[in-house]
Amino acid sequence: MKKISLSILSFLVIAVVAMAPISDKYVSTKTHIKFFSTTPVENIEANNYAAVSTLDTGTGDVVFSVPMQGFEFEKALMQEHYNGKDFLNTKKFPKAKLTAKITNLSEIDFSKDGSYAATVSGEMTIKEVSKAINEKGTITVSGGNITVNTKFDLTLSDYGIEFKKGKPASNIAKTIEVTVVAEYNKQ
Template structure:
């Protein structure tokens, strides 16, 4: 009898532990800036993200060269002159969902999320905080957030020839469809 109880407990524990981590490798990040000279828009559909539903640990890994622009010239300038993607290929966010206990991953619905952590772009790290939502749909967790960053905070310099004509703040939208990690 004891053995059955122990086996049941271990089984339940193992099941719960497996269901704790949600991941995606096809998350979407877009950025948009609206300056007097040029509107700049780009999209990256290969974002890695992981969320731990117990601890609230939340991670993003974004390859800068995966951002696609409408114009090839803009994409070239973005990689070579702004984010220097040869030198700094990866942007990361490592933080947590502060109110993770308010989110019931077993109950469908839209939950507000408070996220904070360290954002590293162009080799420079800043502590950031933002809000977003998690939508629970079956076993999937759809995360959405919208926030702005200042280029200067990440040592991204606007060339003097276009200074004042390109926006100094960038609007970032993230959409991630997280699925439970199967082992």
């Protein structure tokens, strides 16, 4: 009787394990976001290594959470202006967020090493202003780890960031270049 009970219990354990969903979630705590502004007056670059991202390879869902005070500038005064009330007001709006989906998920084999062109569609929110986005990037799979690279332009006025006069109007580009590199590990 014990042998039959043990066999049934073993069968149930194997069945439950086999039917449990396999986690397709990856997390990036090694995310580098850089923005670059170029004007005839000066170039401005800032780097942020504090962003966090999740990627679900089963559904194609991608989420980025970016602490806006995490951007570091070459000059302290630039950082002060960036965080101030007249620019991003990072005390009032501490995070930016991207919620998107990989639209060509069927073309990406996350189980096979290689580089894959990816397209994402979703919504980016900065200063509580949300805008639809459609961007391209590259997903690299290597040894079970995933790296995402993308570069895109962001128009500041789309998110309520505008300067009509003064130094910021001539020193900050209306459209900035954003570069993202995110290294994901299985959760």
